[in-house]
Amino acid sequence: MTQTPVTTATVAAARPATWWTPRWSNWRLALVVAAVVLPASALTLPVNAAFWLSLAAATLVAVTAVVDAWGRRRGPLLVAPALALLFVTNLFPLMWSLGLSFFRYRANRGAAPVFAGFANYQTVFASPIVWDRLQTTALVVILTVGTQMIVGFLLALLFEKEFPGRRVLLMLVLTPMMLSYVAIGAFFRYYYEPTFGLLSQAVRVFTGRPFILLDTPARALAGIIVADAWMWSPFVMLLVLSGLVSVPAYLYEAAEVDRASWWRRFWTITFPYIRSLLLLALLFRTIEAFKIFDVVFLLTEGGPGTSTETIGVYVYRLAFQYFRTGESTALAYILLFIVVVLTNLYLYFVKQRSAEA
Amino acid sequence: MAKGYRARGVRQGGWGRTGLAAVVSVAYFFPVLWIILTAFKTHNDALATPPKFLFHPTIENFIAVFRRSYIKGFEAVDTGFALFFFNSIFVSASSVVIALAIGTLAAYGFSRFPLRGNDTYxxxxLTTRxxxxxxxxxxxxxMFRVAGxxxxxxxxMLLYTAFNLPFAIWMMKSFFDELSGDVEDAARVDGSSETRVFSRVALPQVRAGLAATAVFGLILTWNEFLFALLLTGVGTRTVPVAMAQTIGGDIGVRWGLLAAIETLFLVPVIVVSFLLQHQLLRGVTFGTIKR
Structure with missing residues (x-):
């Protein structure tokens, strides 16, 4: 990309240097020093002093590595802090839980983990509960993403043209997706409330009886889907809208000259511009809906019974209420695999789209 | 905005379209609007059947959130939400600042000095997010239990920094990718050091992007629930966790008070997302889709 400027570090590297030359850029020497200091201090010194000495040695290695890389390897140096932090807070825990998924372990007991091979995975795959929760999740995903795609698309058509007050009205529609799941859950709990809730009161006008939405499985599911679809339809709308406004005006003008029907104009002019965005919206929402946790947790807590318990809520229960830690990590890894595949697919289409443009 | 859109072919609709859109938008926004209205109602008005659309607004609910405690039995109980709001602000702001600092450097690295296997990294x-x-x-x-x-x-804060970091990297990379490197190369030819190129040439050009990323990060952290539920204690609880715990509790049956808390929680988000309208698409897709 850019020519590497000549700095002291590059000059120093050009000179023949042996590994024992004491220099700030000599990370090999620092590594050797650390390798000697760490075990020696741990064996001879009290714990406190050993800790600080080891820390100093580790810092020395880090500093020399940075000095060595300065000027020559700018890319790695710039991304190193971010990667280190992500390693500590994400990748390392994930590797740890991968290990844990092969052990019989309960986090609320004192007993040490016992190696169990693939037993946890066998339990998870054989468990009818897991399949049932996966089916519930699939149902939620299909219904909520389907609703979002349709509602989002119709909303986008409404806002496709420029009109007075468009900016403000658009923002009213876009607001729900910026809000917190907790707030949405609390809203809809309030609206679904049997005595004072708006929905119950509206139904009572017709039937004369209070309406308890969340007391049968099908209606509870509908309640969750309405809340989630209300929240995320604007997302689909935003993506579709950006496709709609990118259609060059002259195409429509030409179609008008040819007196093409609305339907034909849509399929031959508009649709090619929004096709890739529809696909991306579908994938993105599927990934997100698959993870659905907060709304269910707050609105129905999986009830009535376990009829609306999605896989996300089930993993939460398994890990933090039943404390079957080993099993929960095995199940979590299966979810992780699914999401990684979907994310890969999503990024593939993102790339394809930017290549087309 | 209007001008740019028109050039790319947004056709004109008249006031008729405005009327239709207004009806749909207000209906769509109604659940939020109703909560905000409820926040200004007295306890009795909030529970009225049929629901009251016309009422005397009162701000007693907002005062009760912070100042006056509500009465439970014979005891006055504090809602404690002053602390929870402070926690939310403190934790989101500090984690976003740290994540943005580290993430911007990384994004600049990924954008300007690609590594071998850049896309894999x-x-x-993105997958971690x-x-x-x-x-x-x-x-x-x-692990946190072991480490105390x-x-x-x-x-x-550590976890939220990690939570914001992937977002900050992808967002800032998408902004850096949009800049042409020519200006930076010109500065290099004129003898600027790499540090200077970054801080004086590249960074000022993505100022708007930095602001957008920061605000999106704030909103995401502000709204986050599960991590906070499991990792915060009594004194460090954030608003979403505290709000979820009110459901079914003493405050949960006081719709007016709960609505006031929700309003205070939502209004900042609504205001800043209005200001961010142009960057919304990029923000909600983690910078993967720009337009």
Whole structure:
């Protein structure tokens, strides 16, 4: 990309240097020093002093590595802090839980983990509960993403043209997706409330009886889907809208000259511009809906019974209420695999789209 | 905005379209609007059947959130939400600042000095953000328990920094990618050091992007629930957790008070997302889709 400027570090590297030359850029020497200091201090010194000495040695290695890389390897140096932090807070825990998924372990007991091979995975795959929760999740995903795609698309058509007050009205529609799941859950709990809730009161006008939405499985599911679809339809709308406004005006003008029907104009002019965005919206929402946790947790807590318990809520229960830690990590890894595949697919289409443009 | 859109072919609709859109938008926004209205009602008005659309607005609910405690039995109980709001602000602001500093450097690196396997790194980074939070939280919960990090500010701040970092990297990379490198190369030819090129040439050009990323990060952290639920203690609880715990509790049956808390929680988000309208698409897709 850019020519590497000549700095002291590059000059120093050009000179023949042996590994024992004491220099700030000599990370090999620092590594050797650390390798000697760490075990020696741990064996001879009290714990406190050993800790600080080891820390100093580790810092020395880090500093020399940075000095060595300065000027020559700018890319790695710039991304190193971010990667280190992500390693500590994400990748390392994930590797740890991968290990844990092969052990019989309960986090609320004192007993040490016992190696169990693939037993946890066998339990998870054989468990009818897991399949049932996966089916519930699939149902939620299909219904909520389907609703979002349709509602989002119709909303986008409404806002496709420029009109007075468009900016403000658009923002009213876009607001729900910026809000917190907790707030949405609390809203809809309030609206679904049997005595004072708006929905119950509206139904009572017709039937004369209070309406308890969340007391049968099908209606509870509908309640969750309405809340989630209300929240995320604007997302689909935003993506579709950006496709709609990118259609060059002259195409429509030409179609008008040819007196093409609305339907034909849509399929031959508009649709090619929004096709890739529809696909991306579908994938993105599927990934997100698959993870659905907060709304269910707050609105129905999986009830009535376990009829609306999605896989996300089930993993939460398994890990933090039943404390079957080993099993929960095995199940979590299966979810992780699914999401990684979907994310890969999503990024593939993102790339394809930017290549087309 | 209007001008740019028209050039790209947004056709004109008249006031008729405005009328239709207004009806649909207000209906769509109604659940939020109703909560905000409820926040200004007295306890009796909030529970009135049929629901009251016309009422005398009162701000007693807002005062009760912070100042006057509400009465439970014969006892006056504090809602405690002053602390929870402080926690939310403190934790989100500090984690966003740290994540933005580290993330911007990384994004500049990924954009300008690609590594071998650049795309793989970026994919892994995005994946950590796309994973179900429940998958990540199980081992973190266990580790934080061992390290003594759960319950305090440090643990949740560390985790939120990591939570914001992938987002900050992808967003800022998408902004850096849009800049042409010519200006930076010109500065290099004129003898600027690399540090100077970054701080004086590249960074000022993405100022708007930095602001957008910061605000999006703030909103995401402000709204986050599961991590906070599992990692905050009594004194470090954030608003979403506290709000979820009111459901079914004493405050939960006081719709007016709950609505006031929700309003205070939502209004900042609504205001800043209005200001961010142009960057919304990029923000909600983690910078993967720009237009």
């Amino acid at each position: 970026l994919f892994i980074i 796309m994973l179900p939070p429940i998958v990540v939280i199980i081992p973190i919960f266990l 990090l759960s319950g305090g500010y440090a643990g949740v």
